[in-house]
Amino acid sequence: MSGSGKSVALKTLEDLGFYCVDNLPAELLPEFVRSVAGDDGAPDKLAVGIDVRNRHSDLANIPDWLSAVGAMGLDPRLVFFDTQDTVLLRRYADTRRRHPLSHLGLVLADAISLERQVLKPLRRIADSVIDTSTLNVHQLRRTVITEFGLGGDETLSLLFESFAYRRGVPPEADFVFDARVLPNPHWNPELRPLAGRDPAVREYLEAQPEVAEYSSQVATFLDHWLPRLRSDTRSYATIAFGCTGGRHRSVYLAEHLAAHCRERGWGEVAVHHRELD
Structure with missing residues (x-):
């Protein structure tokens, strides 16, 4: 969900050594992974941010494209960042940022509702859902580090x-x-x-x-x-x-x-x- 902290999460993953790309057109996911993974000295950890700015028909095809990535011998993991609507309304009011769907002429509450409807299938199939409703930016970074920053049982x-x-x-x-x-x-x-x-x-x-x-x-x-x-x-x-x-x-x-x-x-x-x- 827009405003749930995905940008903070991507920046944290970048600090942890992930090769990160934000707002990649969803249809390019398999080709992007194939291109990066095939290079000499390719990174062993990738993180791709995809959100409602994509065409809705492309978002519906993400399960197929994740399967295509898996067919390359990789192990894709879909992580969904979510936040309660009331919290999203407050965050947008505090930051005064425009919602990605505001260009449709929708008021903020309706834009959030439409986004949730469009992304609901992806949330349903996500490997993990991180709810940031009660997290500040520092707690979110710690959550991401704890969730994705461990290289082994004894890693700190x-x-x-x-x-x-x-x-x-x-x-x-x-x-x-x-x-x-x-x-x-x-x-x-x-x-x-x-x-x-x-x-x-x-x-x-x-x-x-x-x-x-x-x-x-x-x-x-x-x-x-x-x-x-x-x-x-x-x-x-x-x-x-x-x-x-x-x-x-x-x-x-x-x-x-x-x-x-x-x-x-x-x-x-x-x-x-x-x-x-």
Whole structure:
């Protein structure tokens, strides 16, 4: 359903190493999979987003096209993202975005009703249905990581998250590190409008001895304790970094420590910047 969080899910899957494509014309699904899977060094995980923007006749043929993908020796899985109508109405009111079927001249409630009717056959045959009615964006990301980010029984999926303390600490965080003790790029007029992912901000922070010491000590901590979590039958962990605005220091540290963990062999590592994404 449009507004149920499919875009957030695709972005999270991309962080988990999936090759992702959104709004693919449904009729191209077999050809797309055949093309990508046949390349040298082809990705072993694909995620394709298909929604009501497709022709309704094409949506009706998705079961046949999934069978065609299965005939290639692959194991397709249909995941349906759903949300209660009342929640969808509120989300569209909050974001002021247009519904994909609004071009038909329908009011929002009628557009949602038509979409649900068109997609009902797909929901019925879905391998799994994820209801996001009660999930915020962070909980949805964790759900996706838990559902699709596991490579084996002993795999621990990691989510590195940045946040602003003025908006509160993420309640789902397992470890929280306070970056407000570090030099703040906000006070540099040239860096203020940028974010921790921008090269100029990274260069500024990496030139500060305190930042290097801080990130080194956190890396040592994670290297020691994350394996203990994995042996404790945990399937995921969220490591959060906070600063005043959630744009510079915390973002840099989340990206930097996520890269460190990938280099250390943690295969399932995702990053989310609460104040930016």
